[in-house]
Amino acid sequence: MAKARKKTKSGTSNNARASGGTLLLVATRKGAWIYKGDAARKEWRSTGPHFLGHIIHHMMLDPRDGKTLLAAASTGHLGPTIFRSTDMGKSWKEATRPPAFKKKEGGRTVHHNFWLTPAHGNEPNVWYAGTSPQGLFRSEDGGVTWNEFSGLHDDKQYREWMGSEQDGTPNGPMIHSIIIDPRNPKHLYFAMSGGGVHETVDGGKHWAPLIDGMEVVEGFDPKTVTFHDPHCVRMCPSNPDRLYQQNHCGIYRLDRPGKVWKRIGKAMPAKVGDVGFPIVLHPRDDERCWVLPMDGQTVWPRTSVGGKPAIYSTGNGGKSWTRLDTGLPKAEAWWTVKRQAFAADMGTTVGLYFGTTSGELWASRNEGKAWNCIARHLPEIYAVETATIG
Amino acid sequence: MAEPIVKVLIASPLLSYTGADEVEACGASLGALLKDLDRRYPGIRFRMVDEQEQLRRHMRFFVNGEIVKDLGHPIKTGDEVGIVQALSGGERSGLP
Numbered sequence: 001m002a003k004a005r006k007k008t009k010s011g012t013s014n015n016a017r018a019s020g021g022t023l024l025l026v027a028t029r030k031g032a033w034i035y036k037g038d039a040a041r042k043e044w045r046s047t048g049p050h051f052l053g054h055i056i057h058h059m060m061l062d063p064r065d066g067k068t069l070l071a072a073a074s075t076g077h078l079g080p081t082i083f084r085s086t087d088m089g090k091s092w093k094e095a096t097r098p099p100a101f102k103k104k105e106g107g108r109t110v111h112h113n114f115w116l117t118p119a120h121g122n123e124p125n126v127w128y129a130g131t132s133p134q135g136l137f138r139s140e141d142g143g144v145t146w147n148e149f150s151g152l153h154d155d156k157q158y159r160e161w162m163g164s165e166q167d168g169t170p171n172g173p174m175i176h177s178i179i180i181d182p183r184n185p186k187h188l189y190f191a192m193s194g195g196g197v198h199e200t201v202d203g204g205k206h207w208a209p210l211i212d213g214m215e216v217v218e219g220f221d222p223k224t225v226t227f228h229d230p231h232c233v234r235m236c237p238s239n240p241d242r243l244y245q246q247n248h249c250g251i252y253r254l255d256r257p258g259k260v261w262k263r264i265g266k267a268m269p270a271k272v273g274d275v276g277f278p279i280v281l282h283p284r285d286d287e288r289c290w291v292l293p294m295d296g297q298t299v300w301p302r303t304s305v306g307g308k309p310a311i312y313s314t315g316n317g318g319k320s321w322t323r324l325d326t327g328l329p330k331a332e333a334w335w336t337v338k339r340q341a342f343a344a345d346m347g348t349t350v351g352l353y354f355g356t357t358s359g360e361l362w363a364s365r366n367e368g369k370a371w372n373c374i375a376r377h378l379p380e381i382y383a384v385e386t387a388t389i390g
Numbered sequence: 391m392a393e394p395i396v397k398v399l400i401a402s403p404l405l406s407y408t409g410a411d412e413v414e415a416c417g418a419s420l421g422a423l424l425k426d427l428d429r430r431y432p433g434i435r436f437r438m439v440d441e442q443e444q445l446r447r448h449m450r451f452f453v454n455g456e457i458v459k460d461l462g463h464p465i466k467t468g469d470e471v472g473i474v475q476a477l478s479g480g481e482r483s484g485l486p
Contacts, residue, residue, distance in 0.1 A: 078446070079405050079438070079440055081437065097433060100441035101441050103441055103443065104420075109441055109442055274412060
């Protein structure tokens with residue numbers, strides 16, 4: 001019984017039930033936790049750690065069946081794999097064939113599985129995974145076995161655009177932001193850090209870059225695909241023709257069938273800038289999204305700007321932005337939030353959640369107007385995803 | 391000729407597969423031995439050997455106390471194989 005459960009000071013306990021409500025799937029550098037909110041999303045109860053000591057890059061619940069939970073795992077010593085649960089993490093089974101590149105002379109090795117995306121609603125049990133170094137994999141059996149998807153990995157042009165390890169992020173070059181058009185399972189996007197945003201309209205037979213309008217670090221040629229570093233790309237749930245992007249070099253919006261990204265981050269306050277990792281979209285309003293700026297000056301501290309973290313929200317497609325920091329630390333908070341660690345729920349008034357590099361889990365029940373910390377002292381948080389159950 | 395059955399000492403990160411820190415496996419080479427281990431404990435090999443058939447960077451293999459880096463290294467009856475995690479194995483950044 002919920003009443004009997006002991007809550008911690010942060011409003012959480014170790015006995016989350018899997019019946020009804022909002023779940024937060026928290027992946028960290030040292031394991032995973034699942035938080036379950038009450039109906040008001042005010043109190044949170046947790047299970048975990050799952051896979052204590054494992055590096056969990058991402059954890060996702062399949063919205064199509066409401067029960068298949070995948071976790072991308074590795075450790076400092078062991079190779080990467082994917083674990084699967086169908087009982088909300090009470091038990092886990094390992095993929096029998098995790099993502100792996102073909103064996104060949106000079107072939108690549110998956111260092112870690114970075115991104116998990118359930119496929120189209122009409123393709124039950126199909127999932128996509130993005131890896132580091134850049135690889136795109138597909139499972140057709142709910143994550144049990146994985147195969148290389150499309151000819152991408154053998155495409156000389158794409159291999160050139162993927163660049164070397166030195167062209168990637170400090171944690172390695174990766175494929176992320178795998179997006180499936182809800183109107184067409186053959187229409188997909190993905191992004192590479194580094195290596196730009198890409199699109200297929202024929203189920204992966206052909207891919208094309210989608211980088212016009214995106215800027216690159218000063219001194220480099222924006223026509224060179226390799227130099228582009230999209231940090232996070234999202235498709236509006238309410239309008240699949242609208243994409244938003246948080247890039248290494250700004251915040252962008254793209255309205256299809258247009259092909260030129262518009263830098264909407266120029267409307268951000270100059271002293272804050274428009275550099276960051278994550279971007280989160282409203283589930284029903286394609287004009288509204290949220291970002292979490294970080295310091296991208298000089299040596300790239302990648303901390304909150306000035307040690308004063310804040311969310312910025314737009315309600316007009318990026319024409320203007322509003323600072324939202326009520327409840328967040330007013331100073332000396334030098335954390336940041338990684339690209340997968342900021343998420344929205346489907347609430348009538350949308351709930352927002354983010355996890356920090358210093359292991360804090362923050363929540364807002366009112367679309368970012370006010371924030372409270374629901375967990376502290378977790379390991380570095382790599383990803384936060386929401387799920388609605390029951 | 392039957393393949394040699396040998397004692398294999400298991401590193402702690404792999405205990406979730408074997409359930410024991412000492413198991414038996416058979417194979418005439420280290421590579422064959424690891425394949426047999428995978429047959430007995432599915433999934434364990436890929437955590438130690440990557441898709442290009444290279445031993446993973448932070449795993450170490452010993453045969454009778456001598457470090458071995460070649461999957462073709464012969465194994466004979468009575469050998470003792472040790473699978474050990476290297477001290478170096480943090481995350482890519484090298485931090486613990």
